[in-house]
Amino acid sequence: MKDYEIYSLGDVLLQSGQKLPQAFLAYKTYGTLNTAKSNVIVYPTWFAGQHTDNEWLIGSGKALDPDKYFIIVPNMFGNGLSSSPSNTQAPMDKGNFPLVTIYDNVRLQHRLITEKFGIKKIALVVGWSLGALQTFQWGRSYPEMVERIAPFGGTAKTRPHAQVVFESLIAALQADANWKRGFYTNQPTAGLAAMGRAYAPWGFSQAYYLEQLYQEEGYMTLKAYLEDYWDKVFLSFDANDLIAMLRTGINGDISANPQDNRNFEKALNCITAQALVMSGSTDLFFPPEDNTYEVKHMPNAVYRPIESKWGHCFGIGQNEQDSLEIDNQLKQFLQLV
Template identity: 50%
Template sequence: MAAEFVQDYETFALGDFPLQHGETLAGATLAYKTYGELNADKSNAIVYPTWYSGFHWDNEWLIGEDMALDPRKYFIVVPNMLGNGLSSSPSNTPPPHDRANFPKVTFYDQVEAQHRLVAGHFGIQTLQLVTGWSMGAGQTYQWAVSHPGMVLRAAPFCGSSKTSEHNIVFLEGVKAALTGGDGFRGGFYDTKPEDNLRRTGRVYAGWGFSQAFFWDRVYTDMGHSHRLGADLAFPTLEDFLVQYWEGHFLDRRDVNDLLSMLWTWQHGDVGRTPGFDGDHVAALRSITAKLIAMPGLKDLYFPPEDEEYASQFIADGEVRVIPGVWGHFAGSGDNAVDRRWIDGVLRELLAS
């Protein structure tokens, strides 16, 4: 059930890749794209991981010659998460790890795979910055805990170092939409269960944006999306639900891939990094990077309070709240005001 993709990326062979929960993913590969050139002393690298259901091109809105992530100055590596359909995933892995048999992957596993690429393949020992949105923020925190001597700066936006119980409950709703109905067949479907993907879009629609976003009917004129390369305007609420939300999940997304990434997300916790015995606070205290967390003011599942709690345990930690009504999708790249705000914080952080 592998989706069709344009090959504008490279793949790194991980070989037989051992996972934190004991399984080995045979013949694993990591898909990635780079922007800019690595300098002679390999000191200009940035890692910018992908998010839930996202691909490397969905991150490109934050990269540009007029932006903080300037490819003329930095070597920017965008690794695709294991499970996203480009790197090793349920949809592209042969038996015995195909489809619903794909093994469980943690944030720790994601970062270890990326570390093999960054340090092992490119020979990079210092990262000027790790940044990312949503699950990309979870990977940012994991990088800062797993490799503190390597990460100089970190900027997780609209994400967390530990998935909250409220967030887990939200994802249970997504999981129910993905696995319901006769077409799912326990994850061993031969035909893409489109109804499941449509339902998933409907569930997500109530969480991605804030109540104020809908009160103001912002969806009728969302402006130009750099991420999608289009003006976003939906005359009715139903148009928004069908075109923006159902359309997103129907476009090249696979149900088993989404379930794999959902498991990773639900089990997110830097305290589960080897050596911390589940102690989330101890893991946060180990971070040496200068870290600015950027939660969205009205994010319904990564609220600012969670990051303000975590930040107190990070020696050089700070929280900057993204203002406005876009909620979680303040970090999506779809809103010009939020794009400029996030870029401004990254510019300041990189200058520090």
Template identity: 55%
Template sequence: MGRENDYEVFAAGDVVLQGGATLRDARLAYKTYGRLNADKSNAIVCPTWYSGRHWDNEWMIGEGMALDPDTYFIIVPNMLGNGLSTSPSNTPPPYDRGRFPNVTFYDNVALQHRLVTERFGIERLALVTGWSMGAGQSYQWAVAYPETVERIVPFCGSSVTSVHNKVFLEGIKAALTADAAWNNGWYATQPTTGLRAMARVYAGWGFSQAFYWNQEYTRLGFSSLEDFLVGFWEGFFLDRDANNLLTMLWTWQNGDVGRTPGFNGDTVHALNSIKAKTLILPGGKDLYFPPEDEKWTAEHIPNAELRVIPSTWGHFAGHGTNPEDVRFIDDAIKELLAR
């Protein structure tokens, strides 16, 4: 399975964003797995997450898994701002770098809907599923296009970004932008001091207290805590572009299905409108999206079930690195697809 150049591009033309700016010659990078069947009923959309690229979702896709390319046609669209789709790092002036406009979850999903309908002629999706911001996009799909989406399985994510989650994001934003090299987004080289600082702040939130207490990072091949902080966390962010990270951070911070056109900011009304069969999988010790937040969400969605991932891996229960969590998520998706 592929990497940087192993994807296709949907050229969307000029796209007017919710904030009023126009993305000119907008490009949505995506990769597909499997084949679309004759009646176009086997399509699944699996959006990317904060800083993730399409290949970062490939742990979910494979023979014998819920997302089996022998059975399903799986579309993995890259979020705006992730460096492959239209982003600060690849947009020409005047909307380049520090001038890149704000993008919402709705903006992302509206573009994905165009890809699904215009490029493939798909009218129904068997499933939309994803981790973290991929979960946010799953909720957004179900609210914005209720007649299209049959099922959603959002895991370790939310339909509306909580106040506490916004505070965490302020912390990592402050760490990144405190680097003088950042220069309000007009840097000549990446602000690596800020990226490393951001990574260290992130490290205390991505995994749970129990993960660190049990020194689970040794299972990932790291020889000490410092080795994990440098090798995993700093390495995680150093190949990302700072403006791209800040663009996706704004999208995350401002996540709210109530912002969907027609709902006037009413999150509960938006959740009430979801018609898809919904299975919500929060991580038991997720510090961003705790189970009690998603319990609130489930209470407002008809046909929703909440099932907590029994994991000490915190938010990263949904990252695909822990085999036990992978099995739990995969089994849950299989069960919903069988309904």
């Protein structure tokens, strides 16, 4: 049984000029919307993540407490639940699926939140990785609506190095003979395994591997960790869906819109919400210096680095110390306004 709901958007004209037919958003809510509709938190998903992957940060007594807040988790386009290559009707399915940008994702999430729930104010938007990019975009696109943003483990613009890494993941997957330009009859499992291997050195830090911290997750050797975890991590996903999300990430830039015309600093300066920006000290995808630059150009932002050996994956709830620190930072932040 599905534990989420669907919001139909109809035919959607995307930022690229292409049309996404009969688009829809999958989402899940936690908690109860109060009468004033003032207790709203929006928590977008990330690359290869679905709403259930965000639940580590939601719970009674936590910063994202459903006893206090109405938390909406919209699934990113391409993740297999919202409109994706694997569930879109022909001819825009499979390898023909159009580029859905971060701007598109947030604009359509805004439709869900305003049309479905009649919400006019959001207490907090929070997200990790590509969810962080969506969080920045919310602050830029709807400054009058969003009171606070808390992006962590992600940036407001995908820098060239991260773009190259994302492209390498796509190349690893597409090297599978079964890829067939996205019109495969069987999933390219060898390519999916290769994508996992290619992701492994970027998801975690050098210290994580040197100190064999993967043993805390039950893998006694590096060989077992790579074969039993990374070679299988993407096998539950459709290959085209993964590529659709990576392309969204490659094109991530909150200033890529008609208002800012790719003036990145201008876009950052337009984020007037109170902002808490957290980065992992050893994140190789989105290094701390990217966030420190962004915070300098945001009028109401503070920067809080998280010391962690878990690299980019400090923000997925697997390491208790990192999880507690993120939760504590959010608790303090929610008391600001």
